[in-house]
Amino acid sequence: MRTLPLFFLMLLIACPSSRPDDDDAADDDAADDDDVADDDDAADDDDAADDDDVVDDDDAVDDDDAADDDDAVDDDDATPEVAWVAPSESTILEWGDTVVLRGSASDPSYGPTELSTSFESGLQGALDSGSPDINGEYSYSAATLQPGWHQITLEACNPDNACASAQRTVGVCDWSASNAFDADLANWTLYSDAAWDPSGFIELTGNVQNRRGQVFNAVDRVNPGDIAIRFYIQTGPNSGTGADGFAMTIVDASDPTDLETLLAASADGGGLAYGFGGAYGSFVRDALHVEIDTWENIDNGNTELHTDPTPENHIAVTLDGDPGNHILWTPIPTIEDSLWHEVLLEVQGSQVTVTLDGAVVLDGPISNWTFRGGYIGFSGSTGYYSNNHRIQDLELLPDCLVP
Numbered sequence: 001m002r003t004l005p006l007f008f009l010m011l012l013i014a015c016p017s018s019r020p021d022d023d024d025a026a027d028d029d030a031a032d033d034d035d036v037a038d039d040d041d042a043a044d045d046d047d048a049a050d051d052d053d054v055v056d057d058d059d060a061v062d063d064d065d066a067a068d069d070d071d072a073v074d075d076d077d078a079t080p081e082v083a084w085v086a087p088s089e090s091t092i093l094e095w096g097d098t099v100v101l102r103g104s105a106s107d108p109s110y111g112p113t114e115l116s117t118s119f120e121s122g123l124q125g126a127l128d129s130g131s132p133d134i135n136g137e138y139s140y141s142a143a144t145l146q147p148g149w150h151q152i153t154l155e156a157c158n159p160d161n162a163c164a165s166a167q168r169t170v171g172v173c174d175w176s177a178s179n180a181f182d183a184d185l186a187n188w189t190l191y192s193d194a195a196w197d198p199s200g201f202i203e204l205t206g207n208v209q210n211r212r213g214q215v216f217n218a219v220d221r222v223n224p225g226d227i228a229i230r231f232y233i234q235t236g237p238n239s240g241t242g243a244d245g246f247a248m249t250i251v252d253a254s255d256p257t258d259l260e261t262l263l264a265a266s267a268d269g270g271g272l273a274y275g276f277g278g279a280y281g282s283f284v285r286d287a288l289h290v291e292i293d294t295w296e297n298i299d300n301g302n303t304e305l306h307t308d309p310t311p312e313n314h315i316a317v318t319l320d321g322d323p324g325n326h327i328l329w330t331p332i333p334t335i336e337d338s339l340w341h342e343v344l345l346e347v348q349g350s351q352v353t354v355t356l357d358g359a360v361v362l363d364g365p366i367s368n369w370t371f372r373g374g375y376i377g378f379s380g381s382t383g384y385y386s387n388n389h390r391i392q393d394l395e396l397l398p399d400c401l402v403p
């Protein structure tokens with residue numbers, strides 16, 4: 001959010017060609033205003049003269065203005081007319097979304113299909129060219145607009161090469177790469193057994209018993225509201241016998257010290273190093289977790305404090321630091337294959353969707369719940385059984401900001 005002014009600055013820099021049009025419009029307005037002012041001045045003079053007949057002469061001057069309008073109609077005879085239909089001005093899209101550019105074109109002397117029309121992006125160049133349909137409608141489905149502000153020009157030319165154009169601005173927002181963990185950790189902090197690997201990922205545990213590791217951004221909080229977060233996970237090599245799994249967490253800790261305290265108290269083994277609520281602790285504020293669980297826990301009131309809903313590997317949305325609170329869950333085929341898997345979490349209002357390797361695996365509302373935001377991070381744990389637990393390439397879309 002702090003970079004927002006820069007984006008607006010970039011917008012101003014990126015769209016200089018909009019200025020002449022605006023100026024032209026302003027000039028036109030000024031000219032109109034001048035006309036009105038002149039009329040007013042004349043009226044004042046007339047009032048001063050107290051000569052109503054002269055005021056009637058001013059009406060004749062107004063007729064001259066009407067004659068000017070006729071001149072404008074003459075100009076229309078020489079060129080096509082274009083107008084935007086969709087999308088609306090300053091529409092913002094997510095990268096990869098398809099937007100249908102739609103305009104209309106007409107010409108007093110030619111049929112619509114005799115016109116040549118095109119869409120061109122100031123950022124990306126020519127997008128499409130063609131002709132309107134018999135109704136004068138011209139559209140193009142743009143699926144490959146790159147991130148940034150596009151000032152898109154709709155142009156129509158008639159066979160005499162007389163052209164008209166109109167602009168519309170469309171923003172395409174980027175995923176803001178929170179961290180690929182390739183080079184440095186920036187605002188991210190390693191806790192407990194987590195370690196950065198020079199190959200470009202975070203190893204949360206290593207394939208070692210009774211490990212517990214976390215990595216969190218203790219500087220920037222994720223904003224409340226709709227979000228989309230993508231990251232990659234890898235666990236193995238002990239397929240089947242491996243344990244315990246990992247989780248992505250966004251927790252409403254009050255400050256970095258509070259966060260560190262919560263993480264230090266979180267349980268290893270079945271707690272997946274995010275267990276600090278429910279049977280695992282006293283945390284009573286908001287946290288959202290996506291866990292990838294590779295070990296079935298059964299509550300024994302001692303070493304295991306919750307019961308998993310399935311003996312299978314599972315992916316689940318849990319809340320408030322409680323690994324026993326499986327709000328949304330589904331079994332998945334074993335994920336302990338030492339391969340990278342893509343996880344995408346999307347929150348829209350109370351609707352939470354989780355996509356694993358491109359397939360939606362969880363999709364449902366969470367009743368009486370809204371996303372509160374907080375510090376984002378990852379955790380993983382082992383117990384008597386173990387696996388490596390690796391994460392990398394986090395992309396975060398707390399707000400769809402146009403770069």
Ligand SMILES: [Ca+2]
Nearest residue numbers: 180182200392
């Ligand atoms: Ca990486």
Ligand SMILES: [Ca+2]
Nearest residue numbers: 240241242294
């Ligand atoms: Ca397992």
Ligand SMILES: [Ca+2]
Nearest residue numbers: 293295296297
């Ligand atoms: Ca478990």
Ligand SMILES: [Ca+2]
Nearest residue numbers: 293308316323
């Ligand atoms: Ca679980």
